[in-house]
Amino acid sequence: MDLVALVALEEIRRLKHRYLRCVDQKLWDELADTLTPDATTDYGTPSAGAPLRFTGREEVVDFMRSNLGPEIITVHQAGQPEIDVDGDAAVGTWALRDIVIAPGHRVVIEGAAFYEDRYRRCADGGWRIAHTGYQRTYEATFSLDDMPSYRLTANRWA
Amino acid sequence: MDLVALVALEEIRRLKHRYLRCVDQKLWDELADTLTPDATTDYGTPSAGAPLRFTGREEVVDFMRSNLGPEIITVHQAGQPEIDVDGDAAVGTWALRDIVIAPGHRVVIEGAAFYEDRYRRCADGGWRIAHTGYQRTYEATFSLDDMPSYRLTANRWA
Amino acid sequence: MDLVALVALEEIRRLKHRYLRCVDQKLWDELADTLTPDATTDYGTPSAGAPLRFTGREEVVDFMRSNLGPEIITVHQAGQPEIDVDGDAAVGTWALRDIVIAPGHRVVIEGAAFYEDRYRRCADGGWRIAHTGYQRTYEATFSLDDMPSYRLTANRWA
Secondary structure, eight states: OOHHHHHHHHHHHHHHHHHHHHHHTTOHHHHHTTEEEEEEEEEOOGGGSSOEEEESHHHHHHHHHHHSSTTOEEEEEEEEEEEEEETTEEEEEEEEEEEEEEGGGTEEEEEEEEEEEEEEEOTTSOEEEEEEEEEEEEEEEEEGGGOTTOEEEEETTO | OOHHHHHHHHHHHHHHHHHHHHHHTTOHHHHHTTEEEEEEEEEOOGGGSSOEEEESHHHHHHHHHHHSSTTOEEEEEEEEEEEEEETTEEEEEEEEEEEEEEGGGTEEEEEEEEEEEEEEEOTTSOEEEEEEEEEEEEEEEEEGGGOTTOEEEEETTO | OOHHHHHHHHHHHHHHHHHHHHHHTTOHHHHHTTEEEEEEEEEOOGGGSSOEEEESHHHHHHHHHHHSSTTOEEEEEEEEEEEEEETTEEEEEEEEEEEEEEGGGTEEEEEEEEEEEEEEEOTTSOEEEEEEEEEEEEEEEEEGGGOTTOEEEEETTO
């Protein structure tokens, strides 16, 4: 591994970190810039009834903008990257734990998954996500009605 | 990005990791060494009634020493750093998930946040935290009375 | 820190990430390759009645193969590495949060710990785990009977 390879690893990690932050901070325009124009996604989340597959940056971002509004709190925490770089292309796996809280419905969804991503270095020199998808290790849902003492003491979107 | 920049990223990440470990392991003297003498903090945790703002390494550490004793279990897990280095100064964001358990009160507090930190390379060559603060994505609290079967099977501080 | 040291840090992080993924994906043969032949472990998990100490790659992997079958969902999320490299040997701490779900018994075990690992660069040039162990910050268990609405909506092993 040489300096060029180390820098690519840093840049790709940061790209993924930025993607995850933009999702949870609902920064949809900035999120778009982390994806290639032809990016594809495959979120294997069965709670939505079927895997969520999208083609193209706009479709991905439109889905999130429409479905992850201020009525939904999301937290995506991913780490443990294993990234292989080959010139201007790269693949990587990440371990994810996520939690989604819908206070209005008093519902919590939580789970874990492994991402399998592809990255591409674009003409402007920046790495972007060309494909992101994951397979769930598990996903669970429960109602806050089972926890009558549960109180949200902070909600960035309320 | 050159070798010097890569090394700075490694050193700043390790600094933050050490800070987080010292908080959860209640190593207050070692924690002090992760902060500049004039470090400031701004923990936006509303459960304490107001944001927790401190000025100076001693004030920060004194607060933790006084409020995070053996009756409190804390777990801070932060990752997804996005760090910009500019000479001997740097800024960085991190994603946090944390859990606090107060067994004596049968209370759990958990949540997520994004840190916004500033770092400074000191005269001894070591990086230290000049400012750390976060904005909550959410914070929630509940009583273990809602989960009668809940048992602590290990507690480092008991 | 020079290029050689930076590369070692990348390789050791990736080794640990691979180890953690292999545990949660139940890839026992690949897991074996992350360990030195004489690797030792010391998982300080009191819920099993006593610390889990094993000697030798085969004993470690046999235990996992026998005890973490498809009836158990495990999620190990570790980060915040603090790694010191000295030639072909290294030591490192990591912060862990883990969750174990046994759907058949309707039991959840969750907790946090700090790993203290030793790594060794082997004759083939690859780093492997020579020792891994952790001390629990806390561990808790509860029954899903306390949460009647809890439903697994995905389980990779079902």
